[in-house]
Amino acid sequence: MAIIEVKNLTIIFDMPNNTRITVIEDINLSLEEGEFVAILGPSGAGKSTIVRAIAGLIKPTHGEVLYRGKLVEGVNPGISMVFQTAALFPWLTVLENVEIGLKAKGVPPKERRERALRMIDLIGLDGFESAYPKELSGGMRQRVGFARALVVEPEVLLMDEPFSGLDVLTAENLRNDLLELWIEKRIPTKTILLITHSIEEAIYLSDRVIVLDKNPGRIKQEIYVNMPHWRDRESEEFVRLVDRIYSIMMGKPITTTKPPRPERYGTPLPHVRVGAIAGFVELIAELERKEDIYKIAEDLNMDLADIQPVIEASELLKFIDTTGGDISVTEIGRVFAEADVLEKKEIFRKQILANVPFIQQIVQVLQNKSNHRMPIEFFIELLETKFSTSEAQAQMEIAIDWGRYAELFAYDEDSKEVYLEEEVPEGEKV
Amino acid sequence: MIYRAIPLRRVKISIIDVGIILFFFAFIYGIISTAKDWKEIPTYTLNISLSPRNLPLYAWFSLLRQFLAYILSLLFSISYGYIASHNKTLEPFMISLLDILQSVPVLSFMPGVILGLIAIFPHGRIGVELGSIVLIFTGQVWNMAFSVYGSMSSLPRDLKEASEIFNLTPFQKFLYVELPYSIIGLVWNSMMSVAGGWFFLMACEMFTLGERDFRLPGLGSYLQLAAIEGNTKAILLGLGTMIALIVLIDQLVWRPLTAWAQKFKVELTTRGPVPTSTILTILQRSTILTKFSEKINEFIEKITGKFSKREQVERKVNPFPILKFILLGVFLTVIGYASTRLIFLISRVPVHMWGDIIVSDLFTLLRVSTAVVLSIAWTLPLGVFIGMNPRISVVMQPIVQILASIPATAVFPIILMWLISLKGGLSIASILLMLLGTQWYILFNVIAGAMSIPADLKEAAEIFQLKGLEKWRRLIIPAVLPYLVTGAITATGGAWNASIVSEYVHFRGKILMVRGLGALISNSADKGDLSLLAASTIMMIITVTLINRFFWRRLYWLAEEHYSL
Numbered sequence: 001m002a003i004i005e006v007k008n009l010t011i012i013f014d015m016p017n018n019t020r021i022t023v024i025e026d027i028n029l030s031l032e033e034g035e036f037v038a039i040l041g042p043s044g045a046g047k048s049t050i051v052r053a054i055a056g057l058i059k060p061t062h063g064e065v066l067y068r069g070k071l072v073e074g075v076n077p078g079i080s081m082v083f084q085t086a087a088l089f090p091w092l093t094v095l096e097n098v099e100i101g102l103k104a105k106g107v108p109p110k111e112r113r114e115r116a117l118r119m120i121d122l123i124g125l126d127g128f129e130s131a132y133p134k135e136l137s138g139g140m141r142q143r144v145g146f147a148r149a150l151v152v153e154p155e156v157l158l159m160d161e162p163f164s165g166l167d168v169l170t171a172e173n174l175r176n177d178l179l180e181l182w183i184e185k186r187i188p189t190k191t192i193l194l195i196t197h198s199i200e201e202a203i204y205l206s207d208r209v210i211v212l213d214k215n216p217g218r219i220k221q222e223i224y225v226n227m228p229h230w231r232d233r234e235s236e237e238f239v240r241l242v243d244r245i246y247s248i249m250m251g252k253p254i255t256t257t258k259p260p261r262p263e264r265y266g267t268p269l270p271h272v273r274v275g276a277i278a279g280f281v282e283l284i285a286e287l288e289r290k291e292d293i294y295k296i297a298e299d300l301n302m303d304l305a306d307i308q309p310v311i312e313a314s315e316l317l318k319f320i321d322t323t324g325g326d327i328s329v330t331e332i333g334r335v336f337a338e339a340d341v342l343e344k345k346e347i348f349r350k351q352i353l354a355n356v357p358f359i360q361q362i363v364q365v366l367q368n369k370s371n372h373r374m375p376i377e378f379f380i381e382l383l384e385t386k387f388s389t390s391e392a393q394a395q396m397e398i399a400i401d402w403g404r405y406a407e408l409f410a411y412d413e414d415s416k417e418v419y420l421e422e423e424v425p426e427g428e429k430v
Numbered sequence: 431m432i433y434r435a436i437p438l439r440r441v442k443i444s445i446i447d448v449g450i451i452l453f454f455f456a457f458i459y460g461i462i463s464t465a466k467d468w469k470e471i472p473t474y475t476l477n478i479s480l481s482p483r484n485l486p487l488y489a490w491f492s493l494l495r496q497f498l499a500y501i502l503s504l505l506f507s508i509s510y511g512y513i514a515s516h517n518k519t520l521e522p523f524m525i526s527l528l529d530i531l532q533s534v535p536v537l538s539f540m541p542g543v544i545l546g547l548i549a550i551f552p553h554g555r556i557g558v559e560l561g562s563i564v565l566i567f568t569g570q571v572w573n574m575a576f577s578v579y580g581s582m583s584s585l586p587r588d589l590k591e592a593s594e595i596f597n598l599t600p601f602q603k604f605l606y607v608e609l610p611y612s613i614i615g616l617v618w619n620s621m622m623s624v625a626g627g628w629f630f631l632m633a634c635e636m637f638t639l640g641e642r643d644f645r646l647p648g649l650g651s652y653l654q655l656a657a658i659e660g661n662t663k664a665i666l667l668g669l670g671t672m673i674a675l676i677v678l679i680d681q682l683v684w685r686p687l688t689a690w691a692q693k694f695k696v697e698l699t700t701r702g703p704v705p706t707s708t709i710l711t712i713l714q715r716s717t718i719l720t721k722f723s724e725k726i727n728e729f730i731e732k733i734t735g736k737f738s739k740r741e742q743v744e745r746k747v748n749p750f751p752i753l754k755f756i757l758l759g760v761f762l763t764v765i766g767y768a769s770t771r772l773i774f775l776i777s778r779v780p781v782h783m784w785g786d787i788i789v790s791d792l793f794t795l796l797r798v799s800t801a802v803v804l805s806i807a808w809t810l811p812l813g814v815f816i817g818m819n820p821r822i823s824v825v826m827q828p829i830v831q832i833l834a835s836i837p838a839t840a841v842f843p844i845i846l847m848w849l850i851s852l853k854g855g856l857s858i859a860s861i862l863l864m865l866l867g868t869q870w871y872i873l874f875n876v877i878a879g880a881m882s883i884p885a886d887l888k889e890a891a892e893i894f895q896l897k898g899l900e901k902w903r904r905l906i907i908p909a910v911l912p913y914l915v916t917g918a919i920t921a922t923g924g925a926w927n928a929s930i931v932s933e934y935v936h937f938r939g940k941i942l943m944v945r946g947l948g949a950l951i952s953n954s955a956d957k958g959d960l961s962l963l964a965a966s967t968i969m970m971i972i973t974v975t976l977i978n979r980f981f982w983r984r985l986y987w988l989a990e991e992h993y994s995l
Contacts, residue, residue: 057591081595087588091610091694100606101596109731132693152596 001069002030003078003191004054004156008063011049015388023049024217027063029210031156031191036182038194038206042249043305046217047195051158054193055079067156080154084161086145088133094120094144095129101152119151122186124177139170146178155190162194163201179205183229197305199245199294203238204231211248215268221248246294250308250322268387269356269398270309270316274405278336278344280310281319285329285337293327317351349406358383359399362418363408372420376400376411379418453527456768459775459964478636478645478655480664485652485671492635492648493675495559496627499566503623504616506571511578511612512604525579532572533923533974535948536630537930538967539568541639541955558644565634570623573920577619581612586696605730613694617687622871626924628676628837629867633931638956649675657843660938669840676835686710776968778961787950787969794933794946795973797857798925801864802872805921809873810914814906817880818888830873838866839931846937856944860932867928868921872914879913880906911989919982926974947973 009027012020024046031037041047052058054065056076065072067079080101088097098116107115120129123143133141142162149157163171181187196202202209203225213220223245231238283300284291297307311327314320319333329337336347352359362379366372376396383392400411400418409418514524544561551557585608593607631650638644645651649672656664689707779787816823816830842863849855849862883905891905929948934941934956943949947970954962 052591055591055595057594075594075597079595081591083588083592085588087592089589089592089606089610090696091613092606100598104597104599104602109728134695148596 002032002066003068004031004193005066005069006030006050006054006063007066009050009053009060009065010062011046011053011058012061013388017384017389019384019388021388022216024053027217027219029219029222031193033190035208036192036194036206037208037210038196038202039210039212040196040199040202040245040249041212041217042197042214042308044217045212045214047197047212048160049217051081051160051193051195054156055081055158076156078155079158080149080152080156081158081160082142082145082149082162084165086133086138086141086165088141088144088148090133093130093132094125094136094147097133097144098147098151101148105152116147116151119147122181123147123150137170138166139174142166142174146174150181150187150189153188155188157189157192159192159194161196164197175201175205179229199242199249199304200233203241203245204233209245211245223248242294243292246292246304249304250293250311268391269358269395269402270313271394271398272309272313273398273401274348276310277313277317277319281314281329281333282337284314284320284327285334287329291327293322296327317348317355319351345405345407348402349408352402352406352408356399356402358395359403359408362399362403366409366418366420373417374419375415375417377416452769453523453765455772455968456765459768459772478647478651480652480656480659480661482664482667484647485649485667488647488649488652489671489675491646492631492650495563495566495635495646495648496624496631499563499570499627500620500624502563502567503571503574504620506567507575507578507616508609508612510575511580511582512608514575514579515582528572528575528579530971530975532576533926533971533978534568535927535930535951535967535970536565536569537633537955538951538963538970540565540633540637541958541960541963543568544637544639544644555646558646561644562634562646566627566630569630569634570627574616574619574623577615578612581615582608585611589696610694611696614691617684617691621684621688622920624679625835625837628672628835629839629928630931631837632839639958653840653843654936657846658936658939660847662844662847665843669844672840673836676837677832680832680835682709686713772964775961776965779965783962784965787947787966790945790947790950790966791969791973793944794926794929794948794970797861797929797933797946798864798922801861801868801925802918802922804861804865805869805872806914806918809869809876810910813873813876814880814910817877818883820881823877823881827877830870830877834870834874838863838928841866842932842935843937846935846942850937850942854944856933856935856942860929860944860946860948863932864925864928868924871920871924872917875913875917876910879910882913883909908989912986915982915986915989919978919986922977922982923974926970 006027006029010025011023013023014020027050029037039047039050049058053060054072054076056065056072056074056079065076067076089100092100095113095116098120099112102112102115117129120126123146125140125143125147128136128140133144136144142165145162163175166174182189182192192206194202194206207225209223209225211220211223212218223241225241227237233239284296293311294304297304300307311320311322314333315322318330319336321328321330332347332351336344336351339347353363362374365374365378379399380392380396383395386392387395403409403418404411407421410421411418510524510528514521514528517524540561543564544558547561547564548557551560589607589611593603598606631648632654633650635648635650636645636654645655649668653665653668653672656668685707686709689710816826842859845859845862846856849859852858887905887909891901896904926948929946930951931948933946933949934943934952936942943953947966950966951963951970954960954966
């Protein structure tokens with residue numbers, strides 16, 4: 001029997017403006033004994049929501065979470081968790097932080113101290129027992145997070161992006177230490193669930209990778225990693241798997257349920273400023289040949305999660321083409337990359353009007369109004385029928401950024417209005 | 431390093447407010463109606479001697495009263511804050527109530543509190559003593575309760591989740607997570623509150639109700655008597671003792687406490703100078719104290735161990751939902767009854783008096799506004815200067831802190847001696863007292879605001895050669911404004927409260943008063959005119975609340991939205 005089973009899990013959040021956002025939809029997964037599973041997805045795919053639902057911190061809207069066949073109500077009794085921020089209590093020492101879970105369980109002081117010290121030893125924190133979290137480096141702090149989670153000897157260890165706040169070397173070091181404890185069975189943990197946005201990390205550590213789609217978060221595909229530990233990141237097999245998962249994440253959607261042409265401003269604009277798009281297209285144009293997206297991210301020393309919106313935006317404006325995990329620059333993209341500032345604006349303007357219905361609509365509205373001015377509230381309200389309040393705000397900000405750059409319209413921060421440029425009397429300009 | 435309380439967001443008046451106002455009417459009635467029976471109550475009067483030999487003992491008494499009132503405030507604010515942040519049904523009610531209680535002038539509580547306690551303890555000093563302690567308590571508890579509520583309801587999400595994941599019991603969660611997280615705010619607010627306690631000490635140790643004269647031995651009554659007799663030497667001696675005491679407490683209590691509170695900061699990076707205290711270091715090195723704190727920990731452990739069995743804390747479903755409704759019904763009936771009684775009480779105020787109340791209100795409003803404008807006028811440039819020059823702020827902060835801790839009411843008699851012969855002297859003195867009592871809130875906040883300007887913005891201003899007026903407009907005002915408004919809210923509330931002690935004074939055996947709402951409140955308390963006391967108190971509360979909601983809070987959110995960094 002699976003230790004954790006998630007059945008038809010759907011979570012919908014009620015937003016303050018009476019809209020409802022489906023964060024994750026119809027998730028089915030199980031964690032078997034001895035398995036190390038990674039959930040991989042772009043930001044906004046609801047990864048953290050899934051792990052919190054399994055932990056019992058969030059109640060499912062539909063569906064259920066089972067621990068050893070029993071429905072989880074309240075906090076899941078079989079789990080422990082490592083947080084992205086470590087979430088240590090700053091006023092407690094390392095030892096007291098590690099002891100806290102045992103204290104809650106009512107373990108007597110003497111036994112508690114012994115177990116905590118043993119775990120501190122195991123996780124490599126020896127000598128830091130009486131230090132406060134403030135005195136520790138990020139990596140050491142996360143070690144305390146691990147010790148605190150492991151000392152209660154959970155059957156299931158949940159990890160919510162535990163390495164993403166750390167620098168490259170520290171993260172690698174901690175990953176290997178954890179893997180060693182796991183492979184050599186020096187901790188009684190029966191199964192581990194890792195949340196991550198790094199493909200490489202998922203493949204390096206786990207036996208099975210669950211790839212999520214976003215808006216709403218759904219399982220796109222599950223991939224088994226059939227490589228023995230310790231895995232070599234440079235090996236052909238490893239690289240091929242990275243490529244494969246990458247094209248699953250980025251490539252053309254596998255499901256065909258989505259309409260090919262998004263309805264009016266229905267698809268969100270990627271959260272990217274114009275400068276990043278221009279820079280990225282120039283970079284791709286210089287590459288001469290098709291390039292693997294994953295390699296580009298690595299060359300740029302960027303996280304895939306960070307670069308992904310830039311790729312989406314460039315593709316939306318038809319500056320690049322991504323097929324099967326490779327990027328190439330389009331005809332118009334090449335012209336854009338080589339153009340001077342004014343020409344760039346001109347091309348950008350054309351591409352926006354052809355491909356971004358929402359901005360197109362803003363321009364139309366402004367042209368139709370007699371004073372050519374409109375409070376952005378108006379557009380935000382339109383957006384709110386599709387997005388959450390904060391997302392609607394973000395969408396508007398991006399539309400303003402793009403529209404301003406393309407000189408389609410201007411924006412007055414004080415009155416919070418967009419307007420057509422020529423309407424400003426000379427005297428008012430600062 | 432100032433703890434900055436953020437005003438409530440809500441500006442509109444809702445149905446809850448109506449409920450609060452009714453409840454509040456009931457509350458005022460409860461307190462004031464206690465005073466109805468005051469004529470039957472025996473009076474306890476004690477002779478205060480102005481001999482300097484008595485000063486140490488008097489100082490000790492005052493200190494003890496302050497201490498007891500503070501302990502009471504601490505217990506109350508932690509419980510109130512905890513309940514308000516944990517009970518979703520009561521939360522809006524409790525918070526609006528706190529908001530209003532905050533603007534009730536201390537002295538309006540006096541007749542009810544004192545006479546009620548004397549009725550319970552008719553013999554000896556104990557009733558008056560308790561009354562005095564409760565009065566000091568009402569002057570300092572509200573902002574502390576606000577701070578605890580604020581901290582407990584804004585617990586960082588990851589810490590909250592961690593305590594749930596590890597199954598902490600409610601008591602453990604309180605002890606290891608919620609209370610520690612509230613400490614910093616609580617310490618800063620305690621300092622402010624205790625300073626407020628010294629401010630009202632004179633009023634709380636010696637007062638008259640009708641023909642009854644109540645006095646307690648203490649520094650406050652010593653100073654007040656000295657003022658009444660016009661004994662300059664005694665005033666100076668009393669003032670000196672008080673300042674010495676305050677500086678001593680600052681060094682022995684607040685310094686170590688603020689340094690210790692650093693431990694409870696959640697931010698993992700340190701910015702700016704960290705408060706230190708030699709006394710704290712000495713205490714921490716003491717073996718006896720270490721042993722002692724270990725013992726306390728073990729003791730707490732034993733208690734919490736009792737609660738740690740999960741099944742004991744699992745919440746039971748309320749078996750009697752009807753009981754809830756009955757309680758609510760009783761509660762509403764009592765409130766309804768008391769509010770009508772209060773309205774009846776107020777209705778006995780003759781119509782022409784209402785005109786007087788409103789005119790007095792306007793006079794006091796004028797004084798308060800003058801005081802606040804003057805405060806801003808001098809503290810803004812100075813505060814910005816101190817805050818933007820780190821080296822100066824190291825030297826100036828402690829000096830400003832000590833100056834700020836001298837209670838203005840104690841200096842007041844000296845000011846009066848100078849100004850009394852002038853035309854409109856009391857009016858000027860009254861504004862001066864408000865100024866002395868409240869400017870510090872603004873100054874502290876402005877310093878904090880100026881210190882919060884990021885170094886890169888300062889550098890940018892220099893590179894673009896922003897100077898003079900332009901620099902103020904583009905850099906300083908935007909950065910400082912939210913802080914300034916926060917300070918001004920506290921200052922305005924304080925100034926209204928100060929009007930009660932400054933518009934109506936006993937001095938050199940005479941009663942001096944100017945037209946104003948504060949004078950009206952003091953006078954009606956003095957004469958035992960409960961109707962007038964209730965009416966003028968309510969007028970003050972309404973004025974303060976309206977000004978806060980419709981002026982300061984709007985300004986605050988405007989500043990926050992436009993200029994927040």
